[in-house]
Amino acid sequence: MSAPPAPPPQQHAADAPPAERTGPGLVRRVWASYAFRRIRQSVFVIWLVATITFLLMHFMPGDPIQIMAGRLNSSGMSHEQAVATATNIISYDPNANVWVQYLDFLKGLVTFDLGNSLTNPSKTVFEHVMEYLPWTLFAVGAGVALAIVIGLTVGMAAAYRRGSAFDHAMTSIGSFLTGVPNYILIAAVIVVGYTMLGVLPFLDMRGRITAGVEPGFNLVFFGDAIFHAILPIIAFAFTATGSFMLNMKAATTEVLTEDYVTVAQARGLKAGRISRGYVGRNAMLPIIPQIALQLGTLVGGSIVIEQILQYPGAGQMLMQAISNRDYPVVQAAVIILATSVVIASLIVDLFLVRVDPRIKTEGQEA
Template sequence: MVTLAPKRHAETDLPPPKPVNPLLRLWRVYVVRRIVYALFVIWLVTSGTFFMVRAMPGDPIEVIAGRLSQQGMNIDQAREQARQVLPYDPDANIFSQYFQYFGNLATGDFGWTISQRDTTVLEQIMKYLPWTLFSVGLGVVVAISIGMTVGMIMAYKRGGWFDHVATQIASTVSAIPNYLGAMAIVLIGSTWLGLFDFWDMRGRLTEGVEPGFNAVFIGDALYHVVLPVITYAFTLTGAWALMMKAATTEVLSEDYITIAKARGLKERRVGTRYVGRNSVLPMMPTMAFQVGTLVGGAIVVEEILSYPGVGQLLVKSISLRDYPVIQAVVLILTCAVVFSNLVVDLLNGWLDPRIRSGEATEATK
C-alpha cells in the first residue's frame, strides 16, 4: 500500500519575513519624519546665515573702529580696542567658530551682543520680540474675526450683490503684500487725507510712559500698535473671507444641515452650532501657518512703520555687523515659520489619516 505524502501548504513555501530595521520602522512614523524635516531646515538656514553674514563686506572690527576713530582715536588703536571687545576670537578658524556656535546653541547660549557691551543676545531680543508677537497676534485675531464673519455672509448670500462686491474686494486685497499695504496706509491715511498723525504714532510707547499693568500703559501701547495691526489685518482679511466662504458653502450643501433645518431649528442656531463650527475646523491649520509666516515677514512692515520689533532689530544689527544678534534673530524667525508649517502638517495628518498612510507608503518604496 502506497502512502501519500501530506500536501504542503503554500504558506510553508514562503521565505520567512526579513526583520525590519528599527531605524526604518521609526522613520515610517509620520510625526518623526515631519520633525526631522523641520530640524533639517532649521539647521540648513542657521548654517547658511552663519557663513553668509561673515561673507558680507565689512566686519564688526571695522564698524567699531570707525565709531571710535570718529571720537578722535587713532585708527590702529581703534582696531585693537575693537578686537578686545568682541565676544569671540576673530582670528579663530571659521569652522572652529561654527562648531563652537552650535555647541553654545545646544546649551541655549546665544552669546553676547557686539553693539552693546555686557548685554546678552537673548536679553536684547526679549526687548523686541514681545512687541512683534503682540502686533502680529492682534492683527491675526482682527483679520480672522472680520474675515470669517464676512465670508459666512458671502456664503449665505452667494450670487447676490454683496457676494459679488465682497469677492472682488477680497480677491484684490489678498493679492497686496503687507509692505505695500503699510506704505499705502501711511501715504493715503496720513499724507493725503490727514486721518492720523504718523509721526506721533511711531514707536512702541509715548516718551515718558512706563510699562506696567495700568490703563495708561495699555491704552498707549494699543495706540502705537494700531498701524501694524491695520496693515496685517488689511492684507489677511481678504484671504480669510474667501476661505471661509468656500468652507461655508461646502458645509451648507451637507445633508445634516438640511436635516437640521427640517427639524425646525432656528437659522441662527444652525449657523453657529453646525455651519460655523464645521466650517472653521478645516481652517485651523491655516491659522498656525499665518502666525508663523507673519512673524517672519514683519521685518519690512516694522521698518516702514517705525515699530521697534525684531524686524527693526535685525535691520539695525545688519548695519552694525552684530553677528550674534543677526544669527539669533534669523534663527527665531526661521523657527517661527518652520514650526508653523510643522503644526499645519501634523494637524492635516491628524484630520486626514490618508496623508499619513500615503507618506508611509512612499517611505517604504
C-alpha cells in the same frame, strides 16, 4: 478530508507580550508615528535654517571690527586706536577656522547659549532679541486675530449669499487686500489720514510707548502700547484678512454642497446650528494651516512695515544687526523667528490630526 486548521486567534494590543509594549516594538511604533515623524522634520528644518544662516553671515563681505572702528575713527579717534578699541570690545575673530566656529555655534544652539552681541557685549544675544521680539509678536498676533474674526465671518457670509452684490463686493475687496502689499496699503492710510485729512496722529504713534510711561501690568501701559501698535496691527491684518476671506468663502461654498448638510436641513435643524456645527466647523479645517503660514509670513515680512512705521520690533532690530555685522544677533533672530514658525506649523498639524484623522492616514500611505 480533514478540515483546514483554524487561524490563530488575533492578539489585541493590550494582550501583546510585554517586550512588544515596552521594548523594541514600542520604539519602532513611536519612531514611525505621525507625531514623531513631524517632530523629526521640524528639527531638521531648524538645523537647516541655522546652518544656512551661519554660512551666509560668515561669507558676507564686511568685518564688524572694521565697521565699529570706522565709527570710532569718525568721532576723532585715530585709526590705530579705533581698531584696537574695536578689537577689545568685540570678542570675535573673523580669521578663525570656519568649522571650529560652526561647531561652537551648534554647541551654543543646543545649550541655548548664543553668546553676546558684538555691538553691545554687556548683553547676551537672547536678552538683546527679547527686547524687540515681543513687540513684533504682539502686533502680528493681534493683526492675525483681527484678520481671523473679520475674514472668516465675512467669507462665510459671502458664501451663504453667493452671487449677490454683497458677495461680489467682498470678493473684490478680498482680492484687492491679498494682491496689494500691506506696506503700500498702510502707506496710503498714513498719507490720507495724516497728510490729507490731518486726523491721524502719526508722529505721536511712532515708537513702542510714549516717553514717561513706565512698563507694567496696568491699564495706562497697555493702553499706550496698543495706541502705538494700532498702525502695525492694521498693516498686518490687511493681507491676512483678504486671504482668510477668500479661502473661507471657497471652503464654505464647498461644504454647503455636501450631503450631510442637505440631510441636516431635511431633518429640520435650525440654520444657526447647521452653520456652526456642520458648515463652519468643517470649513475651518483647511483654514487652520493657513493661520500658521500667515503668522510666519507676517513675522518675516515685518521688516518693511516696522521701518515705515518706525516701530522698534524684531524686523528693525534685524536690519540694524545686519548693517553692523552683528553675527550672533542676526543668527539668533533668524533662528528664533524660523523656530517659532516651525513650531506653530507643528502644533497646527498635530491639532489637525486630532480633529481630522484622515490627514494621518494619507501621510502614512504617501
